[in-house]
Amino acid sequence: MMNRDNPVWLITGCSTGFGRELAKLVLERGWRAVVTARDASKVKDIAEAHGDRALVLPLDVTNRKQIADVVAQARQRFGRIDALVNNAGYGYLAAIEEGEDDEVRAMFETNVFGLVDITKAVLPIMREQHSGLIVNVSSIGGITSFAATGYYHATKYAVEGLSESLATEVKPLGIDVLIVEPGPFRTNWAGPSIKQSATEIDDYAATAGERRKQTEARSGKQAGDPVRAAQAIIDTALSDNPPLRLLLGKTALELARKKLDFMRGDFDAWEATTVGADFPA
Secondary structure, eight states: OOSSSSSSESOOOSSSHHHHHHHHHHTTTTTTEEEEEGGGTTTTHHHHHHHEEEEEEEOOOTTTHHHHHHHHHHHHHHHHHHHHHHHOOOOEEGGGGGOOOHHHHHHHHIIIIIIHHHHHHHHHHHHHHHHHHEEEOOOOTTTTOOTTTTHHHHHHHHHHHHHHHHHHHHEEEEEEEEEEESSSSSSSSTTTTTOOOOEEEOOGGIIIIIIHHHHHHHHOOOOOOOOHHHHHHHHHHSSSSOSSSEEEHHHHHHHHHHHHEEEEHHHHHHHHHHHHHHHHO
């Protein structure tokens, strides 16, 4: 569980979106925050009015030396880390066949391995404290999948599986894990932050191609409010019994329930074939 007595939050990816709004709310509550972004100049304004309670540092989560420096400086300044928010990440639009190897691997480095590396750097501190909260920002795209975002889904499904195992391992040590699964929100995800493959294959125009267009057209018009999402994360962090998964936004809830129904339909329809694969009792 997170210490609630003036907790220290370490948040990645604070230049825009959820990370930025969460850092602002944490500091406005009078708590302490390590506010990070690849370009630290983009987050200095968040910290300006909060004096020693805010520590602004550059952090590219794919750079292990920077991770080590950030964790060391956080501990030196505040003596502890109560909540780690793994928010840094981005999307990539491409049909599976269109995907460019270097771009796909780079996204995995940020969305999966960067998250793993900073989590492993913070866990010894939380184990020593016998308390802590690790917030892994996944996506509704960590539960259900669409055309054109297959590689992004693959990173988020990885985060989901990793987080489930981590939660089981650290719960007895006093550490909670929260997987946050936003639907469409008015962040830069579908706008300036998104990457796309240069390759576009005509045969995928009606599926992946159409989804690319829809994603761009919806940018800035999504129903989700990043400020309310950040508040929801704080409210959940303060809960006596936080869930493993927190869906954010009505669309996320609808899509998650639809996926559950779809899976249950397949499982039930094929039950005899499934059970028949065992040795006879």
